[in-house]
Amino acid sequence: MLKMMMVTARDRARLTEITTVLLRYGLQDLVRLLGLTRLVNRFPGRDETLEKQTMPARLRQALEALGPTFVKLGQILATRTDLLDPSWTDELEKLHSNADILPWGRLEKQILNDLGDRPENVFAQFDPQPIAAASMAQVYRARLHSGEQVVVKVLRPGLEKTLRADLRLLTFLAEAIEEQSETLARYHPRRMVLALATALNHELDLTQEASNCEQIARNFAGQPQIKIPKIYWQWTSPRLMVQEFLPGMSPENPAQLASEGLDGKILAREGAKAFMQMVLEHRLYHADPHPGNVMALEDNRVAFIDFGMVGRLSERRRNQLLLMLDALSRRRSDGIVNALIEWGGDETIDVTRFELAAQNFLDKQGAKPMILGKALADLLSVVREFQLSLPTDLTLLFKALITADGVLHRLDPAFDIVATLRPLLRNVLLHRYRPLASRRRALALGAQLLDAGEDLPQTLRLLLCRLKQGKLRADLEINNITLLSRALERAAVTLAIAIVTAAFALGITPWLMASSLRILGVPVFPLLGLMACVAGIFLLALRLRR
Incomplete structure (x- = not known):
């Protein structure tokens, strides 16, 4: 309660606004769960058209109305296909839609400050009408004095203060959810808010996106079929980024691509190879x-743009993923089961039933070439069925793989990404187990063993010395040992009181029974003894029940 009062005192206006929006979109259950009903004096009016809409659609609209922080939260929730049903994630995917355009006057002063001069002086040509607008930024076309066509990405003004306040409130709400609902605690809301804070901190600094873009460009150096835009660092700052304009076409319309002389099959193959290279070789991916x-460029080249959201894999996670993808391509259920149990970390799972579900999943894919996006979606439904919670880095990757596979099948409906994946898997596995790589791992392991070996004699001498002196002590930490200690203490005190009371009772009973004191002819002390006996039995039964 005190924490609630502190939060509402600091950000009460924003919290009230959030509560009002949730109620307006028919999310009363969520408001009640969070304990926010007392923040509004009256129920806000609700659009009658909302009654015909699904709950996921209303949530998506509420997140859009609440602004960039909640839009980004919805996008993160859209990646949690291991926890949420497709009816929710599919709706939240629509949060990628364009946002309202801010007029030039709202951005002009900020752009001038970030460029250090007026745009018409820095660029040979600058169009103040944006070509795209998102929840965090707007994008403009421009041309440098040297003739290169560029795009200028500008953060919306005043974002940071609102985002920081929203993150404080979301942290509080996540803690409230975990404390009040065991069902929703399974979704690890505090972890989601932490992931949201990390993503927003990156997006609030456009130099992070520029660095991601440049690193991926270096990874594809020497591969002319893959194009990554160039960054112009002399005009790039945390709130503004200038990068190369790529005159490409979206893969959404294969017929239009074909009319321009582009081959969807080649584009799908090159795009798949590039994306899997990012994941399995570079471990830094879009x-x-x-x-x-x-985008599709001339000569059947593939371009990737907008690196505001990238994923990174540790070498260990990449190696785990390699084994799982290899098992998936070979249709081996045991490899899939082992990977998912390790990732889920649930030791109580019924392995036999899980193995059967994994085999049913493989049978469901049929004998035809496996569609990776559909296979991963089906696999995640198995994860949801067994209530496993995958690590955040994997859910982000799986969502990216499903999205990429959908784009590839628009370009080539018959595309078999698993067939394209097998040679790459083989090469990466061979590279991992080649003699030089194995020698490096052996040397690293040897160094760790050598360090431990140097400490071993001293540790053994100390252990033997303590044994001789009888001073060997072990500190054990057992969950809930404090509660057990208190329970034993209470039991001992109860037993002691019972024994002392019984001793006194046995000692004074003969004297009391011999007393002639009576009231209305009833012996007083025997009556009191009977009442005390009944009360004692009742109290003892009550304590035993507790």
């Missing part, structure tokens, strides 16, 4: 490869 961020 985490949002929807059709607006993947």
Whole structure:
């Protein structure tokens, strides 16, 4: 309660606004769960058209109305296909839609400050009408004095203060959800808010996106079929980024691509190879490869743009993923089961039933070439059925793979990504187990063992010395041992009181029974003894029950 009062005192206006929006879109259950009903004096009016809409659609509209922080939260929720049903994630995917355009006057002063001069002086040509607008930024076309066509990405003004306040409130709400609902605690809301804070901190600094873009460009150096836009660092700052304009086409319309002389099959093959290279070789990949961020260029080249959301894999996670993808391509259920149990971390799962579900999943894919996006979606439904919660880095990757596979099948409906994936899997596995790589791992392991070996003699001498002196002590930490200690203490005190009371009772009973004191002819002390006995039995039964 005190924490609630502190939060509402600091950000009461924003919290009230959030509550009002949730109620307006018919999310009363969520408001009640969070304990926010007392923040509004009256129920806000609700559009009658909302009654005909699904709950996921109303949630999506409420997140859009609440602004960039909640839009980004919805986009993160859209990646949690291991936790949420497709009816929710499919609706939340629509949060990628364009936002309202801010007029030039709202941005002009900020752009001038970030460029250090007026745009018409920095660029040979600058169009103040944006070509795209998102919840965090707007994008403009321009041309440098040297003739290169560029795009200028500008953060919306005043974002940071609102985002920081929203993150404070979401942290509080996530804690409230975990404390008040065991069902929703399974979704790990605090972890989601932490992931949201990380993503927003990156997006509030456009130099992070520029660095991601430049690193991926270096990874594809020497591969002319893959194009990554160039960054112009002399005009790039945390709130503004200038990068190369790529005159490409979206893969959404294969017929239009064909009319321009582009081959969908070649584009699908090159795009798949590039994306899987990012994941399996570079371990730095585009985490949002929807059709607006993947482009087809002349000569059947593939371009990737907008690196505001990227994923990173540790070497260990990449190796786990390799084994799982290899098992998937070979249709081996045991490899899939082992990977999912390790990722889910649930030791109580019924392995036999889980193995049967994995085999049913493979049978469901049929004998035809496996569609990776559909296979992963079916696999995640198995994860939801067994209530496993996958690590955040994997859910982001799986969502990116499903999105990329959808783009590839628009380009070539018959595309078999698993067939394209097998040679790459083989090469990466061979590279991992080649003699030089194995020698490096052996040397690293040897160094760790050598360090431990140097400490071993001293540790053994100390252990033997303590044994001789009888001073060997072990500190054990057992969950809930404090509660057990208190329970034993209470039991001992109860037993002691019972024994002492019984001793006194046995000692004074003969004297009391011999007393002649009576009231209305009834012996007083025997009556009191009977009442005390009944009360004692009742109290003892009550304590035993507790």
